[in-house]
Amino acid sequence: MGASRKETPVKYMILIYASQQDYDSLSGRPGPQQPAWSSADFAAMGTFMESFNKELAESGELVDTKGLTAPVHARRIRLGGGVPVVTDGPYPESEEVLASYWIVECDSFDRATQIAARLADTPGPEHVRARAAVDVRPIAESRHELEL
């Protein structure tokens, strides 16, 4: 393989998770399981996210990033007796569900992992940082890739 060959950029999805309880403490509400985020913690996270996203955008690697509203607003649809049935708020309060995602386009899984690692180090209260997990997953651009 020639050293001059340019790698085709690949897209990766970086995902972070949070429970309804996490959303609550982020919004300043103390719960039985965890204290509320302090103003300083909250401000530090905001500053971090802003510069993180800005850098990704400037490097040209950011395709899209979005946060999701609190899990209570979710609806789940499944078949019940052959007809679609909706359930509002399908998650228990402590269940961690998708909270935000980034789609990045970069040269390698290693580079995507490097980006994700920075997210794992997001400032916040110690009990949150201790539990925080960030996943990175390569995106399949076609059905063919799914069959690999």
Next chain:
Amino acid sequence: MSGNEAENLLRRLAPQVLGALVRRYGHFDMAEDAVQEAMLAAATQWPAEGIPDNPRAWLTTVASRRLTDLLRTEQARQRREETAARQILPAEWLAPAADAPIRRADDTLILLFMCCHSALSPASQIALTLRAVGGLSTAEIARAFLVPGATMTRRITRAKQAIKDSGLPFAMPTGSERAQHLAAVLHVLYLIFTEGYAATSGTGLVRADLSAEAIRLTRLVHRQLPQDGEVTGLLSLMLLNEARRPARARPDGDLIPMAEQDRSRWDTDQIAEGVALITGALSRGSPGPYQLQAAIAAVHDEAATAEATDWQQIVALYELLLQLSDNPVVALNRAVAVAMVRGPRAGLDLLAPMQADQRITGSHRFHAVRAHLLEMAGDRAAARTAYLDAAGLTASLPHQRYLHAQVTRLGGDA
């Protein structure tokens, strides 16, 4: 800024914020509570701290947070009781959208359609409309309708539950369904207006706040549907009636019939606006019942004196109205107009066959009109009895006082 300005702004924003919330998150019932709480927060904070730069965004944010809280509580309760709120999707949600372009309709209008849904009783439609679209608190609505607060709270809660259970999507109805919904909305607005204009019970003849609120809401609909003749007709009808309000009662609250009212006290601005609206609407062709009623009110309002009233034209308009619907109140009013043109006996002849119509004989209006025509015809004894019958059938104190005054005036034994 004054508390009043803040309140007006809040009431204007309330349906917009509720619409935004329901459109984004669903849950009409809880969203409505959330908006009320956000409005309460604003009503206490804004007068003291000033209006935020973007009041609508402020209200939407606070209401969204409250909605999240309410949903959490509700979902936690459901999990405790193992009663997951499961809902079967309406069949039409599963089919591809057949109707062409989905136009982003005005949220306020959609909210009005929801509040006036046929699953609700008229009393519930009125209460919910005043709260969800009018931005009035439950306590204010209870006061306006002279019922205990707890009663009104139950009525509104039941109404919201019924809307939730109906699975009504937050969307503008289309086609004939839309026309039906609009007719229901106009009827509710009309009921709110008449409730304010001639209170059916209690001591105050006019609960002006309700009339003003009905006019404000009808203006809202008119802004959205300026080409709709009946919306225009209803707004005109309200303005032309409201214009006479300052002259309708004596300072002690007693009623003054139109023929005896001091016409210099009628509100000329409202008359001018009402006449302009109805003139424009009538020029666009086949008028509906609200336009015809507005046209009749315009004929009254434009007469410089009671004697100058063009009764011929009023008779003609009532006949058109009767062709549209078999309404005994319309028939009654036509009898009055006919009496003014051809004499009291001609009017009484029209009333005679109505004696068998129980829809109207239970109303004090029928007997009051009959009394009036009998008196015009010179039959004072029969007139007196009819006035007494009328007084026994109204719950409104000013109406009772007026009718008893006629009995006294006609004299004779009790």
